[in-house]
Amino acid sequence: MNTRSLGVLLVTCLAWSTACAQEPGPDLTELPGWIHAALTGDPEPKAAKSIIKPMHTNAFIGTWTLRDKYGRRIHYWGDQHRLIFREMRDTVTTARITVVDLQSNVKVKMSPSKEMTHITLEDLKLEQAGYFYELFNDTVIATGRTENVMGQTCEVLLGANSNKDTTTYYRTTVHPKLFADLKVWAVWLCREGNLEYLSAFSDRNAGSSLRVKWKNQGYSTTAGDWYFEEITPGKQPMPVLPWRPNRIIEERFLFTNNARLGRLPDWMRERINRLPAVKPLVQSTPPAVDRGLPDNRFVGNFTAQTMTRYIDEHKDTTEQYANYTYWADERRAVISVDAPHEKGITLYMVDLDNDVAVAAYNEGHSYVIPRLYIGTLERVGIPELMEGIGIELVPMARYRTILGERCELHVSMERWAGHYWYPEHPTPNPVLDMVRWMQPGYIQSHHMKHFEDLLAFAAKGRPMPYAVNGTYLTSFKPGKVPPPAMDLSNYRVMDERFRDFEQERQEYERDKARQQAISIDHWDDVVVPVDEGDSTPKETEPVIEEAPLPGPPPPVVPVCPSNLAHDQEQQASCCLAAGGLRHQGNAQPIAIPAWMQPYFAEGSTTILPAGDRGPVKHNSFIGSYTARMTIHDTLDGITQMLYLSAWQDSTRGVMQLELVRGLPHTIWFADIGANTGVVANAIGRKAVVSDLHRVLLVDRLREPGKIREFAPLHLEATGRIDTIAGMPCTQYDLIEGRDTMDTWTAAIAPSPFADGPAWIPLNEGPLKTFRLLWKFGDTVVFRFQLVPLLTLELLEYHPGASTPPRIDLGRYDVIPVTALGSTSGRP
Structure with a gap:
């Protein structure tokens, strides 16, 4: 990173700070109408309507109360799609309030005080965010005992898990609708105060319970004992909540993502976030730079597939597939690979005119939010493949039909090169376009390994092969078509064009200090960061100094006489003698x-x-x-x-x-x-x-x-x-x-x-x-x-x-x- 780049970054980051200061408050019109009215005091807007399918419709309508042995309580009120939880420290003091709208996937967290209610707007459930059971078990056994809870006879069960934790459940058969609802949405509240224990009352192994108690768990959960104090089915009036005056913080995923997005071409933005762009962010985005990248030679789309087979100790042959899709016009391109058995889904799209590259990664786990990185085209391209892979291929006069085309087998004498199948009618090779605009240095380029099988198609001076080794085309359609539809709204946006200036400065200093460490030839000069206190000797931490060893004696270098140079046998004897002199001290x-x-x-x-x-x-x-x-x-x-x-x-x-x-x-x-x-x-x-x-x-x-x-x-x-x-x-x-x-x-x-x-x-x-x-x-x-x-x-x-x-x-x-x-x- 040079001084000029730092200057540009300084101007950009100062503009970014100004943009952040001008960022508008939460857009309450996107909230459900009844929450919007409660927060603002205005009449419920008629146009405020959720565009999301209801996550769940409650079968139990009514109220209930949970309490523990210390007098803390959770008061619940709910109808078909609305839930209100009031967590009480005692009979009169409210600790926190959680309001949920199942129809709109909205959660409102309220912290009331005398002067003002602090409100945070969040999503109730995020795809792939990861939700856990605070109390869980691997097995449940019947104790043979029964106890009375709320006037109901309950069967006592003992649950145990691999952490050697035990939990006691008091199973019941009453109010099945209530516990059926709990089983759906209780786990989504696993991070909300005492609501994290709700999922234990509808445990997958123990079933429905009116009481749950446990000892200190192996991790962080302290001992507890919660039980239902009251259950009242039927419609009840909504409790009065301290909605106003308020201070609102917007933490919903779609809105926080939008606050990270700078300037993007329309075709990219509509696939990442449906909300209108934040104008200050767009204005402060570094302007597009003409990188001099040529037009794509291939316009159209293709799909490809790689199949692998493996056999393990559990089952017979298993087939696994990695599916590639590619689309491009003259100045834009989108390529993705879906390989569940590898690292999930990887997507890359680029706009050469707008100086934008987007890389998105979805590992496919239920507990890892996908990430999407945005950057410029300042450092792109795969230099070693820019002109193609230099291999010499020999036609073998063997033919097969792929996608209706007669293809001939070409092989190389190089073992790593494999088999190439070329059609009789050559077409432009889109992989040679890819290598010019892929792999920007700072956008998580280690995911490039997902495209290695496809990059093997880039043979120098050759048209597009229809198959290379185990990877083969499943469609190939030249011609201009619209870019593929996709929804990336559940990806966490990381716009690398907006980096904090101080972080950039520190990274610049680290780069200068560590350049020697990065080179294998200079390992002895590595400077390893240590604690600030390490530089001063202390009584409890003696500094160990090395006593210098004596200097080396003058080297003895035996020289072979010049008149022996022509006699290889004598010269070899001379060199052996030299070796003997070098090692004579180690005999x-x-x-x-x-x-x-x-x-x-x-x-x-x-x-x-x-x-x-x-x-x-x-x-x-x-x-x-x-x-x-x-x-x-x-x-x-x-x-x-x-x-x-x-x-x-x-x-x-x-x-x-x-x-x-x-x-x-x-x-x-x-x-x-x-x-x-x-x-x-x-x-x-x-x-x-x-x-x-x-x-x-x-x-x-x-x-x-x-x-x-x-x-x-x-x-x-x-x-x-x-x-x-x-x-x-x-x-x-x-x-x-x-x-x-x-x-x-x-x-x-x-x-x-x-x-x-x-x-x-x-x-x-x-x-x-x-x-x-x-x-x-x-x-x-x-x-x-x-x-x-x-x-x-x-x-x-x-x-x-x-x-x-x-x-x-x-x-x-x-x-x-x-x-x-x-x-x-x-x-």
């Missing part, structure tokens, strides 16, 4: 722990004698894990991946770093009990043996066993859950200053990273960045993202004892650290 076998010996060549090591080395710190975690770090160079668009595999038991550890998967770059061995560390590096094929404290000597960290407690992290739960490395993980937003980072944590103990300072060289090359895993302390992070720079994720996690990994280092020279002769070679 003696090096003593290492017995379990390390099988890794190296026979005779290069001896067994380290046993001895009393005093008390040592034992690792708390026993097992293994593999992590992957993905680094994105935001300037050059280069993505690099590092793989870290660790194994450890109580006193031993092995760690492998791979720059290319399957090819170890550096391997660390540690034996805490023997105070021995070995660093084996593929460059030079040397394994350096030293005392363990040399390997662990790191800046501002502590000796093994002296673990400092870090300040608590500022984590905000998002409510999303995913499985990472076979473990259920919860997503949190990590807030540091004005930065928000994406973290996924697992509720496990002990942490596999807690023992890091005891045996892992956290100051060595790329491992500096892996300090992140250790710095989180007791919070076990399985995935961490600092968009767009860094992603750190666990791929495998295996707790429990196992044998050390098998690695062949038989060709490595085993040398003591003193043979290196300088601190630059310190392990």
Whole structure:
């Protein structure tokens, strides 16, 4: 990012701040008429009519009251489509009020006070937002007891779940309509105060209950005991609520999305949001820039499909399909892939005249809101495919009919190229258009992998093939047609053109500081952020300084006489002699722990004698894990991946770093009990043996066993859950200053990273960045993202004892650290 770009961003962000200050208040005309009238005091507007199909029609009309043993109550009133919940601290004090309109999917949250009622407008239910049961069970058993609740005899059931939590249900058969309604909409209120317990009264396993009680749950739910105090069927007058005076906050998804949208061409906006554009936002959007992108050569649409088959232990052959759709005219295009077995639905659309690209991702989970990113065409294109894939294809005189066209098979001598089927009547290749305007650098480009099968169609100098390997066209229609219809209104909008200036400034500074870290050639210059207090020595945190090793002796370089240059045999002898001079100091076998010996060549090591080395710190975690770090160079668009595999038991550890998967770059061995560390590096094929404290000597960290407690992290739960490395993980937003980072944590103990300072060289090359895993302390992070720079994720996690990994280092020279002769070679 250069100074000119920052200047443009400054002007844009200042305009954005002004636009936000001028943003109009909530549009109450979009509310149901009765809520609009109650909020404004005006007559109910005749034209105010919901355009949404009712989410549910209540069978129970009337009132009921729930209470707990502390005197707190929930008073309910409802008719066919309206619900009112009043949560009371006691018989007279109202804590909060929730009003729901099932016909319009509207929820009104009211916090009354003496001066004013604070009101928040929200959606009752959002698709894919994720709704949970605060009290749940995996199994229910009958206790054989009965108890009386509200004059009704109830059967007592005991529910238990995998967290070893138990809940007692008092099952009933009265008022089936009431509990049938609860079963539909109670879970949608799972985030609303005491209403989160409503779903337990109509449990899927326990059925309808007049009373539910539970002990402290394994997570955050405290013990409780709620029961129905009164149920009155039949129409009742609506309770009087403190609607006015009020202060209203608009949080409905459609409206908050609209407040994020800048300038868009009409054909894109109508597919993303039906509300009128906010004029200040449109005016403050950076103007469109002519990027010089040529017209699309193909105008029309096509569809394609990739089928894969697999067999697992549960069932026979399963077929999976990835479906592609493509539409384009001269200056616009839309491409999407629907692959449920991969990562859901990915969509990309572009308008070359308006300098706009849109990327949308729907993972398909019921608890992950889809996201839609909007950006400019400043950095687009796939350079390596811009002219097509350079392969030489040979016709095979084999034919098949695809879409009514006679196609001939072409193959390449390159194994990776596969089979291409070309029609007799060549047509423009739309994939060669795609590679010019896809993949903007800052719009989550890692989802490009979904289009890899389709990008294989871009053979250089060739027309559009009708099939490549397992991907084949299912329709191909040149000619101008309107863009496809689609509804993206349930996608969370992230307009990347409106970034906060301070965040941009900080990102600019981070980019400058981390450019060296992004290059593999400069790993030793990585600067890892540390806590502010780490820079000053403290009594409880000693700073460990490394004593410099003696300087290297002058090198001895044997020179082959020039008159031997013609004699290859003599010259080889000379070079062998030179090699002997280089290694003559390492002729003696090096003593290492017995379990390390099988890794190296026979005779290069001896067994380290046993001895009393005093008390040592034992690792708390026993097992293994593999992590992957993905680094994105935001300037050059280069993505690099590092793989870290660790194994450890109580006193031993092995760690492998791979720059290319399957090819170890550096391997660390540690034996805490023997105070021995070995660093084996593929460059030079040397394994350096030293005392363990040399390997662990790191800046501002502590000796093994002296673990400092870090300040608590500022984590905000998002409510999303995913499985990472076979473990259920919860997503949190990590807030540091004005930065928000994406973290996924697992509720496990002990942490596999807690023992890091005891045996892992956290100051060595790329491992500096892996300090992140250790710095989180007791919070076990399985995935961490600092968009767009860094992603750190666990791929495998295996707790429990196992044998050390098998690695062949038989060709490595085993040398003591003193043979290196300088601190630059310190392990």
